[in-house]
Amino acid sequence: MRAIFLCAQNLINMESPKVTKVTTHVLQEMKLHSVKISMLTAYDYSIAKILDNTGIDVILVGDSASNVMAGHKTTLPITLNDMIYHASSVTRAVERALVVVDLPFGTYQGNSKEALCSAIRIMKESAADTIKLEGGSEIIESVVRILSAGIPVMGHLGLTPQAINKFGTYKVRATDAEEAEKLVSDAHLLADTGCFALVLEKIPAKLAEKVTKEIKIPVIGIGAGSKVDGQVLVLHDMLGITQEFSPRFLRRYHNLNEEIKMAVENYIRDVKNVDFPNEKEQY
Numbered sequence: 712m713r714a715i716f717l718c719a720q721n722l723i724n725m726e727s728p729k730v731t732k733v734t735t736h737v738l739q740e741m742k743l744h745s746v747k748i749s750m751l752t753a754y755d756y757s758i759a760k761i762l763d764n765t766g767i768d769v770i771l772v773g774d775s776a777s778n779v780m781a782g783h784k785t786t787l788p789i790t791l792n793d794m795i796y797h798a799s800s801v802t803r804a805v806e807r808a809l810v811v812v813d814l815p816f817g818t819y820q821g822n823s824k825e826a827l828c829s830a831i832r833i834m835k836e837s838a839a840d841t842i843k844l845e846g847g848s849e850i851i852e853s854v855v856r857i858l859s860a861g862i863p864v865m866g867h868l869g870l871t872p873q874a875i876n877k878f879g880t881y882k883v884r885a886t887d888a889e890e891a892e893k894l895v896s897d898a899h900l901l902a903d904t905g906c907f908a909l910v911l912e913k914i915p916a917k918l919a920e921k922v923t924k925e926i927k928i929p930v931i932g933i934g935a936g937s938k939v940d941g942q943v944l945v946l947h948d949m950l951g952i953t954q955e956f957s958p959r960f961l962r963r964y965h966n967l968n969e970e971i972k973m974a975v976e977n978y979i980r981d982v983k984n985v986d987f988p989n990e991k992e993q994y
């Protein structure tokens with residue numbers, strides 16, 4: 712009876728702002744009780760503060776900062792120092808959400824010692840809660856070593872943008888049996904090794920559903936259908952700040968590009984007409 716009450720209470724708390732800090736344990740409970748997990752990216756203090764006040768569960772300091780913040784064509788050029796700069800700006804703002812930080816390309820694939828050093832730098836210098844890295848069996852030694860230092864790891868399979876030069880395109884992954892089989896086996900490997908959650912990007916919905924049912928850790932999808940434990944989007948894409956990126960899975964919740972443009976055009980007009988500042992806006 713008491714156990715049932717506690718479960719129900721936890722569930723209510725998870726859906727309300729009563730959870731004062733989202734932890735990896737809270738995410739696990741959410742999966743257990745079929746409470747969907749919401750996750751968005753942030754790269755700076757001001758946006759992270761807005762997101763945290765909404766009750767978002769997870770904030771990802773993604774290496775997509777390489778695209779949306781720095782204007783690079785891929786996620787490859789962003790450095791560990793860049794990620795630490797973005798991550799520490801975000802953690803200064805966040806009190807409630809779990810903060811996950813991407814290990815950038817080239818900082819964990821070489822060897823597990825280097826991977827651990829990179830993860831430790833992120834945790835020490837940015838005060839992040841957890842890290843994320845891309846790949847399955849190829850990087851499992853790095854995952855083991857990072858976990859052994861007490862750093863929670865989120866996995867990422869399917870379309871892994873750091874491997875774009877291998878893939879050659881950003882099209883849907885794991886549509887053939889061989890790649891799908893490897894993805895399922897990698898998902899089990901990451902879960903069994905001790906990752907606390909897994910991102911599945913741009914894969915068939917049926918495959919994502921199968922993985923979500925089979926593994927015990929939460930699965931967060933992006934372009935992976937609705938039968939997963941949660942969803943993640945790049946904030947700049949869902950707010951319509953970025954316009955050039957329009958995959959089928961992206962739902963635009965706003966057209967901020969247009970709104971910013973209109974506001975700035977109004978400002979320019981007011982400055983030119985000496986309409987700004989007015990009497991009340993000066994000393």
Ligand code: KIV
Pocket residue numbers: 752771772773774775776813910912933943944945
């Ligand atoms: O870098 C990023 O924003 C990501 C998400 C697309 C999951 O990895």
